[in-house]
Amino acid sequence: xxxxxxxxxxxxxxxxxxxxxxxxxxxxxxxxxxxxxxxxxxxxxxxxxxxxxxxxxxxxxxxxxxxxxxxxxxxxxxxxxxxxxxxxxxxxxxxxxxxxxxxxxxxxxxxxxxxxxxxxxxxxxxxxxxxxxxxxxxxxxxxxxxxxxxxxxxxxxxxxxxxxxxxxxxxxxxxxxxxxxxxxxxxx
Numbered sequence: 001x002x003x004x005x006x007x008x009x010x011x012x013x014x015x016x017x018x019x020x021x022x023x024x025x026x027x028x029x030x031x032x033x034x035x036x037x038x039x040x041x042x043x044x045x046x047x048x049x050x051x052x053x054x055x056x057x058x059x060x061x062x063x064x065x066x067x068x069x070x071x072x073x074x075x076x077x078x079x080x081x082x083x084x085x086x087x088x089x090x091x092x093x094x095x096x097x098x099x100x101x102x103x104x105x106x107x108x109x110x111x112x113x114x115x116x117x118x119x120x121x122x123x124x125x126x127x128x129x130x131x132x133x134x135x136x137x138x139x140x141x142x143x144x145x146x147x148x149x150x151x152x153x154x155x156x157x158x159x160x161x162x163x164x165x166x167x168x169x170x171x172x173x174x175x176x177x178x179x180x181x182x183x184x185x186x187x188x
Contacts, residue, residue, distance in 0.1 A: 047114040054106045054115070062097035065121040069128025069160050071104040080161040084127070090179065091186045112150070121153055123185060128160035145181045154185055 044051045058066075066088075070080050088094065099119050103110075112124070126142070142148055148155045158178050164171055 043118055045110070045114055045118050047110060052106075052110055054101060054110075054118075056119075057095060057100040058098045059096040060099040060119060060121075062093060063120065063122040064093060064098040065115070065119050065124045066098050066100045067124070067126045067128075068100065068102050069104060070102060070162065072102075079165050083161050083164060087178070087182070091182050093186075116151075116153065124153060124155045126155070126157040128158075145177050147181070147184060156181055156185060 042053050042055050044053050046052075066084070068080070068084065070078070075081065084100075085095075088098065099121075101115070142155060142157045144157050144159060146156070158181070159174055164174060164178075
């Protein structure tokens with residue numbers, strides 16, 4: 001087919017942009033899926049004479065540890081996972097930059113200090129208040145959107161990703177609070 005043919009040039013700029021965007025989105029989605037498969041790992045963490053095996057995703061390159069409260073979280077099709085990817089991208093982070101841990105898929109009641117022995121981190125992001133009780137005693141007094149420092153590690157908690165999927169006024173306000181809080185951590 002001749003590229004100069006008038007029929008091939010009859011697509012509007014908007015249509016071309018949409019086709020490009022959808023194609024690019026699919027390419028990024030495939031790359032992210034491949035990247036996630038490559039970065040899944042299991043580590044053995046010893047605490048109180050017992051060994052706990054943790055599944056995590058990411059290469060932890062920028063020393064950011066992310067906890068979520070969603071079981072089987074690492075299914076790429078989950079809207080919660082897609083939301084977290086958008087949040088990470090807004091902070092100029094990728095899966096490779098963080099270690100993602102779903103505490104509902106991993107051993108319960110593990111101290112953050114024990115996890116930090118393996119995942120030496122500068123920043124911890126927690127999505128879901130349920131995790132505070134799971135991560136006792138280290139994070140008992142953490143309050144949503146407030147920056148806390150524990151042993152020189154920046155810690156911030158947010159609402160569960162599940163609750164942020166709706167589009168009502170309350171959720172929109174919550175997302176603005178998250179963005180403001182994240183800027184305070186990552187734009188310094």
